[in-house]
Amino acid sequence: MRDVTSDMIWAPLFQRLKTTTGADDRDLQALAALPFTLRHYRENQTVLRDGEEPSECCLIADGFCVRSKTIADGRGQILSIHIPGDLPNLQNLHFPTVDHDLIALSDCTLAFIAHKALNDLIGRRPGVGDMFWRDTLVDAAVSREWIVNVGQRSTYNRLAHLIVELRERLRLIGRVIDNTFAIPLTQEQFGEAMGVTSVHTNRILRELRIDGVLELQRGTVRILNEHKLQELAQFDGRYLHLSPSP
Amino acid sequence: MRDVTSDMIWAPLFQRLKTTTGADDRDLQALAALPFTLRHYRENQTVLRDGEEPSECCLIADGFCVRSKTIADGRGQILSIHIPGDLPNLQNLHFPTVDHDLIALSDCTLAFIAHKALNDLIGRRPGVGDMFWRDTLVDAAVSREWIVNVGQRSTYNRLAHLIVELRERLRLIGRVIDNTFAIPLTQEQFGEAMGVTSVHTNRILRELRIDGVLELQRGTVRILNEHKLQELAQFDGRYLHLSPSP
DNA sequence: AGGCGAACACAACAAATGTTAAGATATGCG
DNA sequence: CGCATATCTTAACATTTGTTGTGTTCGCCT
Known part of the structure; x- marks a missing residue:
């Protein structure tokens, strides 16, 4: 297994925090100094199981996970899709149990940080606590937006919205190049995220392809018509809070 | 307007917090001593509007509200249904904007408490902050469960689940008597909560009535067959965290 | 008491989505 | 390389859900 530096672990999170919360550099340096344990997971492996009471928070250093x-x-x-830089069980810092599974979509590298270490740091640097607090609130806002997506949008628009949300989040961590980016879900999993079957997902993907909106092949999305995509997704990114608030 | 004592305002919240978080009585007493402003809203009136940046948190003292x-x-x-004792915009203590509307379903009495007063109290009594923190985490867990409800359950089961969730929360604050309780939504609004039309909601309600599961008339639910209801709802209340964690 | 508007009820038909099944294409592994 | 398996693709048909429209009931106001 190739060598991983602390820098590579923290880079996506820091990139995101700097954009979304105007993070203090000293807070980030203090975070980067925390001890962590790296663990690798293979595709479809369960990271956290419903009902567990973890004593660590995990940071996705590489790969994709889903809550389900x-x-x-x-x-x-599927309740949410998590990308490098996400802290999908930050809530366990203050709440014992996870009430869903966390599953690796692709081969993944996760850094586990003990609650104790994090809580100590938050005690010393309240700014770190504030950043995390905001992060869980954005997480909750994303969940609410998913309720709207699944409840009200047509499957056609729903898929467009899902893809735009992921793209905006991937863009933040520099993973979008030339309108192309990875979302390593199978069509079945896209269906699970949208509340429809894999057969129907396939139908909708074909329509989007025929209509020249986007293409998806083996987990790689390519946007063909940005304008049309925007129109379908009706994406209002405020809920992601992509820029620091005043 | 009849006189409202501080006791009546806080009672449902305290009842809930005692059951769910094992609240410290001195924390509750300190809460009850905070200054608040009472405001009354009529049916369908907007309490908070998408994009607003409130400087107060509100506590539902009487009536029902929805996020939408x-x-x-x-x-x-509809993203969530709120009942007396709920603090539907606690997140604004740490996050400026609301990203949805908050609307009164029925005539409502809300107590508004300034962020400053709450933050001061949390500084003096960290236990209060912990309780609130947990409260927003339960709120997020409810949102996740709604994604599952809307995404995966049949409308028939979905309505059963929605009603059982509300019943459990209403039971906590003593609002369930003889298998009968109020959920003052119109059929159209039940539809908006489930992601279906009012016509379809009506169909499903008729089926539930004919099957002898439950009756709903003008916002009053009566459970006819508890066993059948449980079977349909497949309700696993862990996500509400109805009992204090160890 | 009468009238008005909102909510409820229900039916007929249209559209979206699920189910099942079959073949095609990709991917990993020996 | 060739097999084994997962994924994708598509079609035909079944079921669920939406749409439209028309009465009916209920609660409220005068």
């Missing part, structure tokens, strides 16, 4: 819930009849719903 | 978002084509989605 499975109901009694076996149907699953 | 409207998309470009005019369709609306």
Whole structure:
């Protein structure tokens, strides 16, 4: 396994925090000095299981994860998609249990940081606590937007919205090049994120392709018509709070 | 307007916090000593508007409110239903803007408490901050459960789940008597909460009535067959964290 | 009491989405 | 390289949900 520097671990998070919360450099340096444990996960491996009570928070250093819930009849719903720089179980800093699964979509590298270390740091540097606090609030705002997406938008528009949201978040960490970027979900998983079947996802993807809006092949999205995409997605990025508030 | 004592304002919140977070009585007493402004809203009146930056948090003392978002084509989605004792914009303590509307479903009495007063109190009594922190985390967990509800459950099961969730929350504040309780939504609004039309909501309600599961008349729910309801809702209340964690 | 508007009820038909099944294409592995 | 498996693609048909329209009921106001 190739060598990983602390820099590579923290870079996406710092890039995001600087853009969204106007982070203080000394807070970030203090964060980067924290001890962490790297763990690698393979595609489809479970990182956190519903009901667990983790003693660490994890930072996605590389790869994609999803939160997901499975109901009694076996149907699953993806609740959110997480990319490098995300802290998908920050809530466990103040709340014991996770109430969903966290699953690696692709091969992933995660850095685990002990709650104790984080809490100590927050005690010394309240700015770090504030950043994290805001981060969980953005997370909640994203969940609310997903309710709207699944509840009200047509599947055609819904997929457009999902893709634009991911693109904006990927752009923040420099993962969008020439209107092309990775969202390593299968069509079945796109369906689980939208609350429809894989067959229907396939139908909608074909329409988007035929209409010249976008193409998706094996987890790589290519935008063909930016204007049309915007029109379909009706994306209002305020909920992501992409710029620091006054 | 009849006289309202401070006790009546705080009682539902305290009842809930005692059950869910094992609140310290001195923390609650300190809360009850905070100055607040009472405001009354009529049915369908907007309490907070998308994009606003409130300087106060509100506590629902009496009545029901919903969070709701409207998309470009005019369709609306209800994001959550709030009952007496809820603090629906606690997030604004640490985050400036609201990204949805807050609307009174019925005639409502809300107590507004200045951020400054709350922050001062949290500084003096960290336990209060912890309680609030947990409260927003439960709020986020409810949002995630709604994604599952709208995305994966059949409308029939979805309505059962929605009603059981509300019942459990209403039970906490003593508003369930003899399997009967108020959820003052119109059928159209139940539809907006579930992501379906009012016509379809009506169909599903008829089925539930014919099947002897429950009855809904003008915002009053009566459970007819508890066992069947449970079976349909597949309700796992862990996400509400109804009992204090260890 | 009468009238008005909102909410409810229900039916007929249209559109969206699920189900099942089959073949095609890609990917990993021996 | 060739097999084995997962993913993608598509079609036909079933089911769910939306749309439109028309009465009916209820609560409120005068």
